[in-house]
Amino acid sequence: xxxxxxxxxxxxxxxxxxxxxxxxxxxxxxxxxxxxxxxxxxxxxxxxxxxxxxxxxxxxxxxxxxxxxxxxxxxxxxxxxxxxxxxxxxxxxxxxxxxxxxxxxxxxxxxxxxxxxxxxxxxxxxxxxxxxxxxxxxxxxxxxxxxxxxxxxxxxxxxxxxxxxxxxxxxxxxxxxxxxxxxxxxxxxxxxxxxxxxxxxxxxxxxxxxxxxxxxxxxxxxxxxxxxxxxxxxxxxxxxxxxxxxxxxxxxxxxxxxxxxxxxxxxxxxxxxxxxxxxxxxxxxxxxxxxxxxxxxxxxxxxxxxxxxxxxxxxxxxxxxxxxxxxxxxxxxxxxxxxxxxxxxxxxxxxxxxxxxxxxxxxxxxxxxxxxxxxxxxxxxxxxxxxxxxxxxxxxxxxxxxxxxxxxxxxxxxxxxxxxxxxx
Ligand code: IMP
Numbered sequence: 001x002x003x004x005x006x007x008x009x010x011x012x013x014x015x016x017x018x019x020x021x022x023x024x025x026x027x028x029x030x031x032x033x034x035x036x037x038x039x040x041x042x043x044x045x046x047x048x049x050x051x052x053x054x055x056x057x058x059x060x061x062x063x064x065x066x067x068x069x070x071x072x073x074x075x076x077x078x079x080x081x082x083x084x085x086x087x088x089x090x091x092x093x094x095x096x097x098x099x100x101x102x103x104x105x106x107x108x109x110x111x112x113x114x115x116x117x118x119x120x121x122x123x124x125x126x127x128x129x130x131x132x133x134x135x136x137x138x139x140x141x142x143x144x145x146x147x148x149x150x151x152x153x154x155x156x157x158x159x160x161x162x163x164x165x166x167x168x169x170x171x172x173x174x175x176x177x178x179x180x181x182x183x184x185x186x187x188x189x190x191x192x193x194x195x196x197x198x199x200x201x202x203x204x205x206x207x208x209x210x211x212x213x214x215x216x217x218x219x220x221x222x223x224x225x226x227x228x229x230x231x232x233x234x235x236x237x238x239x240x241x242x243x244x245x246x247x248x249x250x251x252x253x254x255x256x257x258x259x260x261x262x263x264x265x266x267x268x269x270x271x272x273x274x275x276x277x278x279x280x281x282x283x284x285x286x287x288x289x290x291x292x293x294x295x296x297x298x299x300x301x302x303x304x305x306x307x308x309x310x311x312x313x314x315x316x317x318x319x320x321x322x323x324x325x326x327x328x329x330x331x332x333x334x335x336x337x338x339x340x341x342x343x344x345x346x347x348x349x350x351x352x353x354x355x356x357x358x359x360x361x362x363x364x365x366x367x368x369x370x371x372x373x374x375x376x377x378x379x380x381x382x383x384x385x386x387x388x389x390x391x392x393x394x395x396x397x398x399x400x401x402x403x404x405x406x407x408x409x410x411x412x413x414x415x416x417x418x419x420x421x422x423x424x
Pocket of ligand 1: 011012013038039040125126127128129130131132133222223227236237238239272273274
């Protein structure tokens with residue numbers, strides 16, 4: 001049975017949690033394939049509001065096995081906290097499986113993320129300060145600690161010692177911080193390991209066997225295409241690979257199993273942190289988008305920068321991910337605007353672009369080429385079918401579809417699972 005990838009086409013916060021949750025009842029597995037607790041999913045289902053950082057979005061379905069795959073960096077304290085919260089809220093959850101190969105976020109990663117950002121001053125990336133970048137850096141430098149290491153005390157102790165030797169020099173000599181002691185970390189992480197033991201699995205094999213047995217697998221991306229380490233607005237990116245090509249690599253099966261790649265696209269754009277956002281609106285309209293869309297970060301509470309729909313970004317995301325269809329979210333936020341500007345191209349470096357320019361300097365100076373569509377006044381949150389949307393709203397959706405070159409399959413008109421209209 002084929003696998004489906006669901007990922008963000010913008011700068012994260014497209015509403016992927018709700019999209020995955022909506023699509024999940026037909027799935028047997030939901031797999032988180034990158035990032036860590038820098039992501040935040042808000043799901044409202046059956047009257048319950050859940051804020052998740054690490055646990056995959058299929059968790060509200062008892063029939064789903066939720067997998068945290070190899071390419072995720074896991075802060076065990078956060079994961080266990082989330083599981084405690086789910087248990088306390090009486091939510092019936094699906095099974096959870098954690099890959100033996102996932103890397104751990106250690107206390108020194110969190111500390112280094114904080115102090116490095118502080119030292120960068122006005123050049124700061126505005127990371128979530130959760131230790132994501134330093135954990136991925138250690139993974140690439142081959143000094144990371146993986147989930148499986150916790151179950152061999154000798155190995156864990158040796159690896160921790162190696163890592164701390166280096167990290168303590170950096171913390172003390174570069175950042176003027178206190179060195180960290182291995183004993184406490186060792187003890188804490190062994191206690192986490194005991195609690196995590198029932199979840200730890202060879203998830204690659206589990207998924208392979210699932211696919212072979214005809215099960216449906218959904219691979220859930222965090223962040224978004226424009227925050228991808230290679231394809232995003234480097235260096236204003238996260239340290240992992242949200243694009244679709246990485247999903248199978250992280251999950252540990254071959255790419256031929258992936259048949260559908262769904263791009264979750266917000267009806268406007270937002271970004272948290274630094275970096276270019278060509279269609280940003282810093283005036284009252286942008287303010288209004290932020291208020292209507294409740295654009296505050298789930299993880300850090302930071303106000304998101306808001307702007308108008310950017311078709312260059314959508315075309316780029318369609319190209320680098322091979323999108324098969326789009327879930328368009330938060331269309332309801334656009335009600336009440338007289339006109340809706342859409343960026344249909346950029347001007348940069350003396351030429352026009354219909355896609356993201358290949359050179360970062362050009363992207364930084366990109367000026368949108370606008371096309372204006374008529375808005376609609378009525379609220380649309382109660383609308384139950386696509387054909388009942390105001391004709392201007394239908395036109396807006398069809399315009400994005402045409403200009404992005406990818407069909408829209410579902411349109412979100414509110415935060416609740418049921419506020420999802422089938423568009424094709
Ligand atoms: P990091 O992922 O914490 O290293 O942060 C790097 C950049 O990615 C910062 O600009 C963050 O604001 C951004 N970022 C990380 N995770 C998310 C997310 O889930 N949504 C939106 N932006 C994110």
